[in-house]
Amino acid sequence: MAKDVGGFPRRWVCSVSLVSETSVVDVRDAVVLLGSFPALAEATLTIERGELVVVQGANGAGKTTLLRLCAGLVPLARGTARVMGHDVGSNRAAVRANVGFLGHANGLYADLTAGENLSFWSDVVGASRTEVAAAAHRMGLSERLLSTQVGRLSAGQKRRTALAVMAVRRATLWLLDEPHAGLDAPGRDEIDTLLRDAVAAGATVVVASHELERSASLATRRIEVVGGRIVESGGHS
Amino acid sequence: MAKDVGGFPRRWVCSVSLVSETSVVDVRDAVVLLGSFPALAEATLTIERGELVVVQGANGAGKTTLLRLCAGLVPLARGTARVMGHDVGSNRAAVRANVGFLGHANGLYADLTAGENLSFWSDVVGASRTEVAAAAHRMGLSERLLSTQVGRLSAGQKRRTALAVMAVRRATLWLLDEPHAGLDAPGRDEIDTLLRDAVAAGATVVVASHELERSASLATRRIEVVGGRIVESGGHS
Amino acid sequence: MSNAQTSVPPPTRTATTRNLGLIAILGSVVLALLGLFFTAEDVVQGSSVRIMYVHVPTAWVAYLAFVFTAVCSAGYLRGKKHSLNLDRLAGASAEVGVIFMGLTLVTGSLWGRLSWGTYWDWDPRLTTTVFLFVTYVGYLAVRGLGGTQQQRAKRSAIVALFAVIEIPLVHFSVLLWRSLHQEATVLRPNGDVRMDGLMLFSLVFGVAVFTVIFAWLVLHRNRVLALVDAVEMRGIDAALAARHAEGVPT
Amino acid sequence: MSASRIVGVARAVASKDLRIEWRSRVMTNQVLPFAAIVMVLFAFALDNDGILQRVAPGLVWMATLFASLVVVQRSFAVESADSAIDALRLAGVPSQGVYLGKVAALVVQLVVCEAVLAALALILYRVNVDRHGAVLLVTTCILGSLGIAALAAVYGGLSVADRGRETLLPLLLLPALAPVLIGATRATESAFGSDGARAAEGWPWVGLLAVFGAIFLFGGTLGFGPLTDE
C-alpha cells in the first residue's frame, strides 16, 4: 500500500520519479504574445525537481504569464518550453495533467457551495472523500462555510477554498500566483507549510509573490522577472 | 485661491472642518445582516478626524462589512451608525458623497482602457484633467497602460488604476480594503505615502489589511475585528 | 430603529375581526344559496351563469386589493417613520389579490369552457388579466428578495406604485386593441347579459361578501407577516450569539 | 442637485455605456443576428400568402423586446461585473443622472436595432411605406424605445443590486411592457399598411406610446435612486 510522505500520498512521489532525469521546467528564449504585446520576451529559466522557487518582479513584468506558460495555458510564439519532459507547444495535455495551478482568480463556481465546489473538483481529478475532508480542514473551512455558496464567502474564504481544491489535486508541479493575497496571518503560515510539505513529498513549487519578507524565508531559490525576461536568478539558499 | 496641503487641494480640508465637532465614524452596537448571517454583530467603533486606522482580523471576521457599512453600502439591521455626522440609515446620500471606497473589487470597466476609466470617473466626480494626470502618474500608469483595456492589464496594474481613480476623488473619509494586495513593493510604498498625504491634508483613512508588519508602521491606531465585533482597540501609537 | 416595529403584533382575536369572519361565513352561505338556488338560469347560458357570482366579485376585489396595496405603499413611502405595518398590509393585500385574480382566471376558464366550448380565448380582457396576474406575482417575488425589512418595504413599495399604474394602462390599451379594428370577434356578452333584479342583487351582494372575505384575510395575513418578521428578529439574537462565539479560540 | 449636474452625469454615463457597447458589440453581433435570422426564418415559413405583411410589425417589436432584455441586462451586468455600481453609488452623483444616462444609451441602441429590423422587414416582406408612413414609423420607433428603455432601466437597476437577482428582470419587465409592445405594433401596422390599415390610424397609438414613455420616465427618475440604493 502507498505510504504517505509528509502527509502526501506516495503516488505523487512515484509519478515524479518517472521524469526525474530532466529538469521539471526548462524554458529557453520563450516569447509569449498577449495580443501583440510580448508579455514574456525571451525568458530563459530552468527549475529542478524539489525546488521551491519564488518569482518576483514589478507589476506587469510577466510573472503571471510565466506561470501560465509553464501550465500550458498560453501558446509560445518563439523559443522552447519543456515542462516535466513534455513540450508545452506540442504536448499540452501531458503537461496539464500533472500541473496544479492557482491564478489570481480562484476558479470556483459562485453558485455552488464551497463543499460542492470541492467535491466537483475532487470528482474530476479522482480524489477521495477523505482527501477532500482533510484539505478542507487544513484550510480552515468549517461546516458552515462548506455549505455556503462561494459567491457569498469573504475574499479570504474564497481563496482558502481555492487552495483546498489545489491541495486535493495530485500535482507534481505546483504553480501559484500570489497565494498569500487576501489570507489572514494564520492562513499565510498554513500555505507556507502546505508548500513545504508538497516539496518534501517530491513536488516542485513555483510561487509568484510580492511579499518579499515572507517569500525570502519560504524559497529555496528566488528569481526576478523584469520586462518579460528573467534577468536575475539568485542561487539556492 | 485654494492652497494645497501636502499635494492635496485645500477644499478637502474645508469640507472636513464643517463636521469637525463630531467623530468621523461613530458606530454603536451595529448589526449588519448578509442574508441571515450577522457579518457585523454589535460592533462599536469611534474614529476621530485625522486618524489612520488599520483594521485587522481573521478571514470572514467582518472587516469588509465594517468598511461597507461606513460607506453606506449595506443597511443596518440594528444599532446606530453615524459617518461624518450623517446617519447612515437615513441619510446615505450625504454619507456617500464624501466617502472614497476601494473594495476587494476594483470597480473598473474591463472594456474601457485605463485612461477612459479614469476620465469617466473624474467626469463623474468633477475632477480636472490635471488631477487625473497627476494621479495616473503617481500610480505609475504609463501612456501605454492608459491606452490598454483594463481587462488586459495585469492584476497589479488594475489595482493601480483603481487607486488612481480613488486618488482623484475628493474624499474626506477614505475606506480601503486590502489596498496592498497585488501591488509590487514600490506600489506598496506609494500607497502608504498616498494615505499619509491624505491624512496630512485632513482626511481620515480606514484600511483593512492582513499585512501586519506593513500596517504597524502605517497606522496611527489599529483595531481588530473578531467574530463581527471590534474586540480589541489599541491606543494611538 | 425597526425593533419597535417588529415587536409581537396585536392579536387578531378582537371583536371586529371575529365579527368580520362571521359575516364572511354567513355571507358566503347566503351567496351560495342565492347563486345556486334562488337566482334564475340565464336564457342563453343556462345554469353556467351561476359562476358569475364568484367570477366577477373575485375580479373586482382583486383590483381593489391591488389598489389597496398601492395606497399602503404610498403611505409607507410618505410616512415619516416608514411604518413596516403598512408595508405588511400592502404585501398581505397583494397576496390575497393574486389569489383572487387566480380565482378569476380559473372560474373564467371554466365558464369559458361551458359557454364558449373552450378554456381560453384571445379576448383583450383575458389577456389583461394574465398580465396583471404576472405583474403581481413579480411584485411578490420582489418582496421575497431578502435584505432587511426596511429594504424590502422600500423596494416593494416602489414596485407596487409602478405596478398599479399598469392597471389602467394595460386595461385600456388592450381594450383599445380591438376597438380600433375588428370588434365582432369579442365573444363575450359583456353588457348584453340581461340581468333581472335578483341577479343584479346577487352580484352586488357577492362583491360585498368577497370584499369582507378580503378584509378578513388581509387582517389575518397581516398578523402572520408581522409574526414572521418578529420571528426573524428573534432569529438574529441566536445568530448573534453564534457569531460572537466565532471569536473565541477553540 | 442642480439640473446641470444631472445632465453632466447623464452624458458621462450614456457615452460610457455606448463606448462599452461599441467595444464589445453585443448588440451588433448578438442581438441583431438573432433578430435577423428570426425574420428570415419567418419569411421562409410563411411565404405564400399575405400573412407575412401582417406578422411583420409584431415581429419587429418582438425582436426589439428581446433586444431590450439583452441590452439592459448587459447594461447593468457591466456595472456589477467589477462592482462599478458601488463606485457609482459612492461617487455622490445624483441617481437621476445615472438613470437618465442609462436610458439614453438604451434608447440609442434600441433605435438602431429597430431601424435594422424595420429595414429588414421592408426588404424581406416586401412592405411598402409611403412618406406619411415613414414619419409615423420613425416616431413610433423613438417613442416605443423610450417607453421600453425607461422601464427597463428601472427594473434593471433593481435586478443588478444582488447576485442571482437578474433573473427577476423578465418577470417584472415583460408584463409591464406588453402595452408598449401592443401600441408600437399597432402603430407600425398602420405605417406598413398591414391588413389595409391606413397610416392615419396609427397616430392614436403613437399618442399612447408618448404617454407610456412620459409616465415611465417620470416614475423612473423618481424611483431609480431608492430602488438601486441598497
Added chain:
Amino acid sequence: MSASRIVGVARAVASKDLRIEWRSRVMTNQVLPFAAIVMVLFAFALDNDGILQRVAPGLVWMATLFASLVVVQRSFAVESADSAIDALRLAGVPSQGVYLGKVAALVVQLVVCEAVLAALALILYRVNVDRHGAVLLVTTCILGSLGIAALAAVYGGLSVADRGRETLLPLLLLPALAPVLIGATRATESAFGSDGARAAEGWPWVGLLAVFGAIFLFGGTLGFGPLTDE
C-alpha cells in the same frame, strides 16, 4: 483516455451544470417567461384566422433556439467567470468528457424548455395531437435538442476562450443551426397537424435530425478539445 473516465467526467460536469442552473434559475425565470410571453403575444396578435396553428411549430423552435443561445452562453459564462475553465483545462481530464457533460446538461435544459413551450402551444393555440403525433413530437424534441446542444457546446467552448469573444456565438451558431431548426419545425408541424400535415410525414425530418445530431456530436467530441485548448 479510458471510456469510463470520460463518462465519469461527463457525469460530474453535467450534474454540476444542472445544479448551477437549479440554483440560479436562469432557464425558469428568464428564458421561459420570455418565450411564453412571445407565444402569448403572438396568439394575441394573430388570433382570428388559422395562422396561429400554422405558426405554432415555428414559434416553438424559434423560442428553443433563443433558449439555447441563452443557456449555452450561460453554461460557458459560468466557466469563464472566475476562470474555472483554466482549472478544467488543467485538471488533466479528457476534453471529450467535458464536452459530453456540457452537451448532456444542455439537452436536459432544452428538452424541459421545449416541453413547456409545446404544452403552451397546445393550450394556447388549441392544437390537437394524437398518439402518433405525440410520439413524433417527443422524438423530435429529443433529437432536435441533441443537434442544437451538440453544436452549441462546440461553439460555446470556442467563444469562452477569450474575453469579448462570446458575442461571436450567435453569429457562428445561428446559420449552422438553421437546418436543424427547419427540420424540427417541419416534424413538429406534422405532429401538430398544422396545414393538414399528417404525422407520418414528419418521420423523414426526424431522420434528418438524427443525422445532424450524430454528425455534430461526433464532430464535437473530436473538435472540442482542440478548439477550446488555447
